[in-house]
Amino acid sequence: MPKTGDEVQALAETFNEMIERLQRSFERMQQFISDASHELRTPLTVLKGEIELGLKTCPRSARCDILAACSSEISRMSRLVETLLFLSNTDAERVALDLKPIHLDRLMEDMAEETRIIAEPKRIRVELIDGAGAILHGDEMKLRRLLLNLSDNAVKYTPEGGRIILRSQSENGCAEIRVTDTGIGIEAQDLARIFDRFYRVDQSRSRAEGGYGLGLAICKWIAEAHGGSIHVESSPGKGSTFSVRLPVA
Numbered sequence: 001m002p003k004t005g006d007e008v009q010a011l012a013e014t015f016n017e018m019i020e021r022l023q024r025s026f027e028r029m030q031q032f033i034s035d036a037s038h039e040l041r042t043p044l045t046v047l048k049g050e051i052e053l054g055l056k057t058c059p060r061s062a063r064c065d066i067l068a069a070c071s072s073e074i075s076r077m078s079r080l081v082e083t084l085l086f087l088s089n090t091d092a093e094r095v096a097l098d099l100k101p102i103h104l105d106r107l108m109e110d111m112a113e114e115t116r117i118i119a120e121p122k123r124i125r126v127e128l129i130d131g132a133g134a135i136l137h138g139d140e141m142k143l144r145r146l147l148l149n150l151s152d153n154a155v156k157y158t159p160e161g162g163r164i165i166l167r168s169q170s171e172n173g174c175a176e177i178r179v180t181d182t183g184i185g186i187e188a189q190d191l192a193r194i195f196d197r198f199y200r201v202d203q204s205r206s207r208a209e210g211g212y213g214l215g216l217a218i219c220k221w222i223a224e225a226h227g228g229s230i231h232v233e234s235s236p237g238k239g240s241t242f243s244v245r246l247p248v249a
């Protein structure tokens with residue numbers, strides 16, 4: 001059946017949109033691979049340098065320090081590779097959620113305890129504000145990972161002696177978890193980008209703290225995979241609040 005001019009035009013437009021979408025996703029993939037390769041190359045260069053120098057110059061007895069430095073770089077790389085694998089599995093839609101009922105209050109108590117442990121060396125006070133006893137239908141391991149990423153950031157980006165507040169509430173079939181800190185905050189121009197893979201406001205600071213700028217990308221994926229969302233509000237110099245919304249069971 002011959003097509004009319006309009007139909008051919010519509011078909012051509014759909015086809016062009018499809019090509020543009022493919023092009024954009026290909027560019028994103030190329031950027032991801034290039035960022036990931038770059039991040040892996042840096043610790044590999046450090047390792048190679050340390051080992052070669054050690055073998056050339058150090059007596060056998062002094063090689064322990066070098067081995068310790070190598071071991072810590074290797075741990076960093078292993079963490080990065082595990083994270084990259086997780087993200088690439090999410091891209092390929094190979095990550096399934098293991099959904100079970102979760103007591104939100106209990107989850108928050110555990111998270112507060114874990115946050116206290118990482119906050120203690122910086123003398124950061126961690127407060128937990130009681131929730132409303134909601135039951136979530138979620139993947140507990142992944143939700144813990146999400147919350148721990150937020151706590152980890154709150155501790156990393158809050159100066160000594162600060163405060164972190166963990167709060168949860170539920171209303172209208174939705175649970176909301178909030179992680180508030182009294183840290184350095186985030187400038188408005190960076191807010192939209194911090195959920196992007198490898199985006200860090202201050203590369204050197206994040207790197208020194210052991211970060212790669214992938215934590216929030218994972219948080220976003222986990223929240224959205226649950227049919228929820230994640231948001232941030234922040235005032236530079238005062239602090240930030242990350243809110244996660246999740247449907248309740």
Ligand SMILES: Nc1ncnc2c1ncn2[C@@H]1O[C@H](COP(=O)(O)OP(=O)(O)O)[C@@H](O)[C@H]1O
Binds near residue numbers: 149157181183185
């Ligand atoms: N609580 C926070 N306070 C200030 N800045 C933050 C906070 N959480 C995240 N950020 C900013 O967002 C960036 C991305 O966070 P993330 O993906 O977890 O990466 P990473 O922790 O590895 O640096 C961080 O590098 C930092 O600049």
Ligand SMILES: [Mg+2]
Binds near residue numbers: 149211213214
């Ligand atoms: Mg992080």
